[in-house]
Structures are given as structure tokens and as C-alpha cells.
Amino acid sequence: MSTKRVSVLRKDSKNGKNPLLERCPSTNEYFDIAFKVMLLGDSAVGKTCFLVQFKDGTFLAGNFIATVGIDYRNKVVTVDNLKVKLQIWDTAGQERFRSVTHAYYRDAQALLLLYDITSKSSFDNIRAWLTEIHEYAQKDVVIMLLGNKSDMVHERVIKQEEGQRLAREYGVPFMETSAKTGINVELAFLAVAKELKQRVSQQPNEPKFQIHDYIESQKQKSGCCGFM
Ligand SMILES: Nc1nc2c(ncn2[C@@H]2O[C@H](COP(=O)(O)OP(=O)(O)OP(=O)(O)O)[C@@H](O)[C@H]2O)c(=O)[nH]1
Secondary structure, eight states: OOOSOOOOOOOOTTTTOOOSSEEOTTTOOEESEEEEEEEEOSTTSSHHHHHHHHHHSOOOOSSOOOOOSEEEEEEEEEETTEEEEEEEEEEOOSGGGHHHHHHHHTTOSEEEEEEETTOHHHHHTHHHHHHHHHHHSOTTOEEEEEEEOTTOGGGOOSOHHHHHHHHHHHTOOEEEOOTTTOTTHHHHHHHHHHHHHHHHHOOTTSOOOOHHHHHHHHHHHHTOSOBO
């Protein structure tokens, strides 16, 4: 099998601290605060496409090329007038790369865990992924469950309610997404960015940000589908 990208095992030069008002080298944009987000899930659920859709607004159609090891891209988003740099780590879903990716869990402040709504095994493996997350990630890491490829309506084997039920069981937010059409891709990252930003800048009298409510309100605004 050909490979998508040789792994880049680069560490943040700031020793994990949130750099203030720095310039993002890849986008050349200034930012106030930075967070690390990781994409996890079985091979071929669409993690790379999900990241490319968010970063560039395009869909990587064509032959599937599995990621090797781990890679990252940066994107600066605006959250409540603050420039938030998301450093997004795209991991290889294949079993043989697990030991490489485990080493990166600890640095992530948020994890987007994807399954493919047309693949029962990718959904069944979500429990195993959550076990790994609890073993290797930070205790207070933000986790979001995403049922990807929601555009493939005729091939669907996992009902939306099944995803919702599993997410509720683990107390994590859930959405169905499509890296192909872009549905809910930006919302997933923005919800996570808002939650993380709120955690570090919460004012004493400010109400706590509720990620579930935020997602629900955005659904109502867009009049769209696939939310918890
Ligand atoms: N229809 C549809 N196809 C998708 C979607 N997301 C990804 N794909 C296709 O699914 C296949 C796998 O996508 P990738 O993004 O490479 O999967 P991955 O999770 O990064 O896989 P690994 O790198 O092995 O972990 C590719 O053929 C994509 O074109 C989607 O939302 N809808």
C-alpha cells in the first residue's frame, strides 16, 4: 500500500505552554492562544479527509491512502474575538501505528473520535478507542464522538440514534459529519475550540460554556441535521 505522508514527529517549541500573540508559522496568522486536537478512529473512517475539509474546504476524493504514523496541520479560528490556533494531529488508524500515536495522547487537549456510519466494525471499536483514551490521555481531555460519512445515506449501517446512545453513555457530545460535503466539520472544531478557550479564560461570574447546548443551538440556527 502506498503511504499518505511520512510521519512528522515534531514537538511544540513552547514546552506545551499556550503561546500568547504569536504567529502561526504555517498560516502566518497571529494568534492569542493555542490548543492541540487529535483525530482518532479506525483506518478509513475519514480522519484525513475531515482535517483537509476543515483546513482547505476541499474533499480528498480518489484512492484511499492510509496515513503513516502521525501528522499535523494548523488552523487559526476566531472564538469570541480571540484568535485560537488549533494544532490538529491526524493519526494513523491502523493497529501497527498505535504505539507511535499513544505517545501523543497526553499532549492533546481535545480528541475527536470518528467512526464511519457505513462500517459496523468502526462503530464497534469505539469502546476500545475510549478505553485507550482513558488510559493514555489527560483526565480532563475534551472528547467528541463523530459519525462520519453521513452523505452515504444508502450505505448507512449505524443509525444516528445508536451514535447518540453511545455518546450519552460516555457523557460526550455527538454529531454526524461528512468530510465530503463539509456538513458539521467546522462546527465540530469550533465547539471544541470554544470549550477549550472557555476553560482557560472563564470569568468568575460567567456561566459555564455547555458544549452540548452550543451544538444544539447551532443546529437550530442552521436548521440542519445530525446533532445530539
Ligand atoms: N463519501 C464519503 N467518503 C469519505 C468521507 N470521508 C472520507 N471518505 C473516504 O474514505 C476513505 C478514507 O478516508 P481517509 O480520510 O483517508 O481515512 P483515515 O481515517 O484518515 O484513514 P487512516 O489514515 O488509515 O487512519 C477515502 O477513500 C475517502 O475519500 C466522507 O465523509 N464521505
